Amino acid sequence: MTDVKETDQPQNNTEEQKKEKAEEVEKSGEEEKTEEVKKTEDADKTEDSEKLDESAEGPEPSKQEKEIIRQIEYYFGDANLHRDKFLLQQIEKDEGWVPFEVLLTFKRLASLSKEPEVIVKALEKSDEGLIEISEDKTKIRRHPERPLPEHNEERRKEISSRTAYAKGFPLDAEMSDLIEFFSPFEKVLNINMRKYHDKRTKTYKFKGSVFVTFAKKEQCQEFIEKEKVEYKGVELLRKWQEQYLEEKKKSPNKKKGGKAKAEEKAFELPKGTVLQFEGTDENTTRELIKEELSKFEENIAFLEYNKGDSTGYVRLQNENSAKPLLEKLTDSKLKVGDAELVFKTLTEEEEKSFLEKAVEHMKSKRNHQSRHKGGNRKRRNVDSEESEPATKVKAN
Numbered sequence: 498m499t500d501v502k503e504t505d506q507p508q509n510n511t512e513e514q515k516k517e518k519a520e521e522v523e524k525s526g527e528e529e530k531t532e533e534v535k536k537t538e539d540a541d542k543t544e545d546s547e548k549l550d551e552s553a554e555g556p557e558p559s560k561q562e563k564e565i566i567r568q569i570e571y572y573f574g575d576a577n578l579h580r581d582k583f584l585l586q587q588i589e590k591d592e593g594w595v596p597f598e599v600l601l602t603f604k605r606l607a608s609l610s611k612e613p614e615v616i617v618k619a620l621e622k623s624d625e626g627l628i629e630i631s632e633d634k635t636k637i638r639r640h641p642e643r644p645l646p647e648h649n650e651e652r653r654k655e656i657s658s659r660t661a662y663a664k665g666f667p668l669d670a671e672m673s674d675l676i677e678f679f680s681p682f683e684k685v686l687n688i689n690m691r692k693y694h695d696k697r698t699k700t701y702k703f704k705g706s707v708f709v710t711f712a713k714k715e716q717c718q719e720f721i722e723k724e725k726v727e728y729k730g731v732e733l734l735r736k737w738q739e740q741y742l743e744e745k746k747k748s749p750n751k752k753k754g755g756k757a758k759a760e761e762k763a764f765e766l767p768k769g770t771v772l773q774f775e776g777t778d779e780n781t782t783r784e785l786i787k788e789e790l791s792k793f794e795e796n797i798a799f800l801e802y803n804k805g806d807s808t809g810y811v812r813l814q815n816e817n818s819a820k821p822l823l824e825k826l827t828d829s830k831l832k833v834g835d836a837e838l839v840f841k842t843l844t845e846e847e848e849k850s851f852l853e854k855a856v857e858h859m860k861s862k863r864n865h866q867s868r869h870k871g872g873n874r875k876r877r878n879v880d881s882e883e884s885e886p887a888t889k890v891k892a893n
Contacts, residue, residue, distance in 0.1 A: 562619035565609050567676065569620060570627050572603070573639040576656070576687035576710055579648040593638035594631060605672070659714040661721050662741035664706035665733040675707060678728060682720055684712040708738055764859060766852045769817035770798070771843050775808040778836040789833050795822050799855075810851065811840075 558566060571577055572584060579585075587595045597613040600606055610616055617634045629640045639645065646652055666675065672690060679685045689708040692701040711717040720726070721735045774786075782804050790797065795813055802809030813819060819842050823829055831838045843851060 556622070558619060558622040561609060561615075562622060563680070564673075564676070565606070565616055565619040566623045566625075567680075568606050568609060569600075569616070569637070570623070570625055571687065572600075572606075573627060573637075574686060575646055578639070578645055588638070591636075593641070594636040595638060596636045600637070656710060657738050659712070659717045660708050660710040660738040661717050661735055662706065662708055662738050663726075663733045663735050665731045666703075666705045666707065666728055667731075668703050668705050670703060670705075679709060682711075683716050686710050686712055764856050766798075766812075766855060767814070767816035768848065768852070769842075770813040770815065770819050771848050771851055772811045772813075772819050772823060772840045773808060773843060774811065774831075774838045774840045776830075776836055776838045777802075777807060777809065778834070779805065780834050781836050781838075785833050786838070789831050793822055793825050812851075812855065 572581070577584075584595070587599055597616065600616075601611055601613075606616075610619075613635065617630055620628050620630060620637065627640060627643055628637050630637050670690075672688070675688050675690065679688060687710040689710075691704045691706045691708065693704055694700075695702050709717075709720075711720065717737075721737060723735075726733045726735060781802075783800055783802055786800060786802065786809070787797075790811070795818060796815060797811060798814045799812045800809070801812070813822065823840055823842060826840055829840050831840065842848075
C-alpha cells in the first residue's frame with residue numbers, strides 16, 4: 498500500500514506541473530494579446546487624432562475662394578462698413594443678417610460668383626472669424642463677437658498709423674490687379690485707389706497711387722522698408738500715409754497756385770488809363786461816343802456810361818495812354834451829336850479808387866459766371882468782362 502502511494506505521488510506531481518505550465522503559457526499569451534490590443538488601440542487613437550487635426554485645418558482655399566473671402570470681409574470690415582450707408586441700412590433690418598440676394602447685387606462679388614453655395618463654401622474656409630453664416634446658409638453677418646469699432650479721430654489716427662502710400666501703378670490698373678499684387682503681403686485689410694474727377698469725360702480716373710492699410714503697424718513698416726518693391730517692372734515709391742499727407746500739406750499746389758496767380762495778374766489794371774467826361778445831353782449814347790472816339794488810335798478796355806448820366810469814364814488798355822489821347826482832342830473837347838463832351842484825366846487817388854472799384858466789379862462778375870455756367874466763358878480778355886470787348890479806334 499505504501500509502494501502504491503510512493504508510485505502514485507510522482508505521477509500526480511507531473512500532472513500538476515503540466516497543468517501549472519499550461520496555465521502559465523495561457524496567461525503569458527493573454528498578456529501578449531492584451532499588449533498587442535493596447536498597441537493597436539493606441540495606434541488607432543493616434544490615427545483618429547491625426548485625422549481630426551487634418552479635418553480641423555481643412556483644405557486650402559482656391560484662388561476664387563480667397564478672392565470671395567477677401568471681398569466679403571472687406572464689405573463687413575472696419576475700413577468699409579462704417580461708411581457704407583447701404584450695407585448699414587441692410588444690417589439694421591434683421592439683427593445684422595444680410596441675405597445673399599442683397600449681397601449679389603454688389604458687382605464685384607457677383608463677378609466672382611453668383612452662387613450662394615460657392616460663397617458659403619469659401620467663407621467656411623476663412624480663419625478670420627469675422628463672418629457668421631446662418632444655419633440655413635442663406636445669409637451672413639458680421640460676427641456679434643466682433644463689433645464695429647467706434648470711428649472717431651483716435652480711431653482714424655490709429656488706422657493711418659498702419660497705412661502706407663504707394664505710387665507707380667499703371668493708370669489703367671484695376672482693383673482686381675491690385676488685390677492680386679498685394680495678396681502675398683501680410684496682412685492687407687484695405688486698398689484705396691486714389692482717383693480724380695476728369696471734367697472732360699465726367700468720370701473718375703485712377704491716379705496711379707494707393708493707400709494700403711495693414712492689420713498691424715509692423716506689417717506696414719515691413720512693406721515700406723522693403724529694399725525694393727516692383728509692379729510689372731516699375732519700382733514703387735513707398736512711404737507712410739502720415740508722411741505723405743504732411744509733405745503734401747507743406748508743398749504748394751502748383752496748378753492751383755499758378756491759376757490763382759494768373760487770375761490775380763489779370764485783375765491788375767494798368768495805371769494812367771482813365772479819362773472822365775461830362776457835358777452829355779439826353780441824346781448822348783455809348784454808341785455815339787464810341788463812333789467819335791473811333792477817330793483816334795487807342796485801345797479802349799471799357800466805356801462806363803449809361804444814357805441820361807451827366808458824366809462818364811473811358812478806360813484804356815495801355816498804361817499811361819490817357820494823357821496822349823487827351824492831347825489829341827481840341828481843348829480836351831469832343832463833339833458827340835449836339836453835345837460837346839469835355840474830357841480830363843483823374844488825380845492819382847481818384848484813379849486808384851476808380852480802378853479798385855473796377856477790379857471788384859470784375860471779380861464779382863467772374864464769380865457770378867462761375868456759379869451760373871451759362872455765363873460767357875469764351876471771353877478771352879478778363880479786362881473786358883463788363884460786356885464791352887476791347888476796341889481799337891483809329892484816326893481818319
